[in-house]
Amino acid sequence: MTVLGGWLGAGKTTLLNRMLAHADERIAVVVNDIGEINVDAALISAADDEIVELTNGCVCCSIGQSLALTLRELTLRDPRPERIVIEASGVADPVQVAAYGDRRRVPLDAVITLADAGTFERRARLDPYGPLVKAQVAGADLVVATKLDLLNSDAATAGLESIRTVSAAPVIEASTDPEWIRRVILGSHQPARRVDYTPAPPVTGISTHTWRTTGPVDVTRLTAALEHSGLLRAKGTLTAPDNTLLVHLAGDRVEITTITDHALDALVLIGTSDAVVTAAAHALDRISSS
């Protein structure tokens, strides 16, 4: 599951609508109030008071009595959603919501916090909510700066800088590109098998590279290479000496688990520039060559 946090007006609803429209997997979006989500009527296949179903297989529902019960009901749906996105309330700490993803049934993908670049600095200073505004950003795995298009370039730079002083995780600029939503926000871009390999189409503001290897990799060194790599996303399966590793990176969060499937021996790396992605690929080359 992915938790989407951020203060009121940071753009969560806008992004959720785009995710529902552009997802290339069946996502379920859990929101505070279903009435606040205005899904494009053309995309709706069925709707009642509880849940809105889209023609692309996605659904949107509101948090009922408890998030745990809502998550359980969603996973019992047929077909089961491939990903659950939870909108944290504007005054919640999304890390606390992410605790639901630490349970074994719905593993956490990432905490993504949106921050309005034009108001973040002021809000972070103001009582009584300032500490919470900062905590939302500080706890995120990935921070998306929004509303930059409303600012002149000096203000945009200052806004980004104010967010970066609080965030240890990568801070990126919001985009309306559907491919950006799929790759960066949803992280759904998978490494292709060699036979059907086609290069991913370019997306403004991000760089994508498929890193391939042939031999087994060492988990400790792999983790070290991915941590603090500056990558936004990395995803793939690699061969380890005794098993197959499922590798998942979302900003600050690296998750490496073992699976029984055969490895593709490839990682899709997504970063803000060619330089970041190339540097990460070189770091990975070094661990597999030694």
Place this chain on the structure above:
Amino acid sequence: MSEITVFTARRIITMDESLPDATAIAVRGDRIVEVGTLESLQPWLRHHEHVVDDRFADQVMIAGLIDPHIHPSLMAILLNCDWLPPEPWDLPSGRVDAPEGKDEFLARVGDLHTSKPANEPLVIFGYHAQYHGWIERNDLDAISTERPVVLWQRSFHEVRANTAALEWLDAAEGASWDPHIDLESGRMYESGMVWALRTLNPHLLGNGQYKSALGDVSTLIHRGGITSMCDAGFGIGGYDQDYDTYDAVLGQQKTPFRTYLMPQIAAAKGRWKSDTLEQLEAWAAERGNGRISFIKAAKILADGAFIAQLMVLGEPGYIDGHQGAWLTEPERLVHLMQPFWEAGYDLHIHCNGDIGVGASLDAVETLLHAHPRVDHRTTLHHFGISTQAQIRRIKALGVEISANGYYLYQFGDRFADEWLGTERASQMTRLGAAERAGVSVSLHSDLPMGPAAPLLAAQACATRRTRGGVVMGEPERLSLDTALRSITIDAAYQLRLDHEIGSLAAGKLADVTVLADDPYAVGADAVADIAVIATIVGGEVYPLA
């Protein structure tokens, strides 16, 4: 049968400034014909057949007491539990003394265990770590490994369970979804509590138990001398189930009080997800009878509970540094209130911490700008921690206060020690300032948060003496007169019922509480000791055994 009945009393406290004192009250049907003396009533009595009922001639009458904030459905659930609370309670089953400390608490749990039929779950309400020490799964397993034992916390937000109870509550499955279920310690809290209620609710309310327990709630309300009460949050047990049960129990003509229902907005949105207000109104229009009415008011909850210390506090926060929680986030308050506000509903906002109070006032100010209203009677409920600046703002915005009369009395000293510090704890429920500013104040029990005993609430707020005997924040005392207004006419005003109830005057409903003594004569210190002899509702006498 005579057309007019005249009740006489040693003193009748009318709560009507134009005629504050009387000794006789004439009633025709369910309404008051006239208040005064047997002599002053003569113009009416000369022209109409009448009888004089002097059975209360030695007693004191006061305008029927009003509790503007009760949760009958919650209390009904709890009356089907056993009780071990941090403060003594008078229940229909008898008095429950408060166990002191962990050893005594666990010994009392052990006594309940040995007195109950084998293996029937034992659900005990009232556990509070500050009073009973830290108790978890292994402590309860030492009492029984066979019988499910559940401790329901005094604040409602949590249960602690033994191993057998965790199995009964399907807690292992719950824990795989919910981070607020900890199997090791047996704690299920916040959303984990919702999981526990899936089993607890049918266990406690099934098989007709809801109805019978609601009958017991009715007994408690009557004992408090209450002639009108408001369920300030109707629908939290499910609109249909709650209404049907209320109708069968509280809706009967023999019920010794009137019930007013104030819908809870979040519960209404759960029941009618779209066009909530329209659907709620259509549903309510088909309901209500002589004893139960819907009022054009709606309840919304801002920050967390006082007893759980989950209210949202500003600087300097809690002593232990923990954070409060929002039940409705500040930005959503306006969103949820708006349709009700625009349709002319009075909004009643549950708020406890100074930040919760501030967010509530922000919401009112936003709505006043967006859709100006006169005489909006928005009321802040509970009103735990506030500032003087907020009292001035409450006055400026035309907002009113309905305070929990028991916070300071029950918890004042203890909360000062561990959570709030002396200054802020002494000034909780800041009502003296409200009185000085001319802000309307009512007092409520929030039953089951506090006992349905308006006279105790009045005494507690007029003396600011805690159960332990300490006086806290003397400048924030209410005058005795305002304290009595706050459980009669001012409570009626906030519910927009002051033309019908809350004071005794010609044309109003004949609702009276009969007391053994005169509150003004005994003084603020002894008001709660006055026995309630009977209530009169719509002219009908309902004696207390």
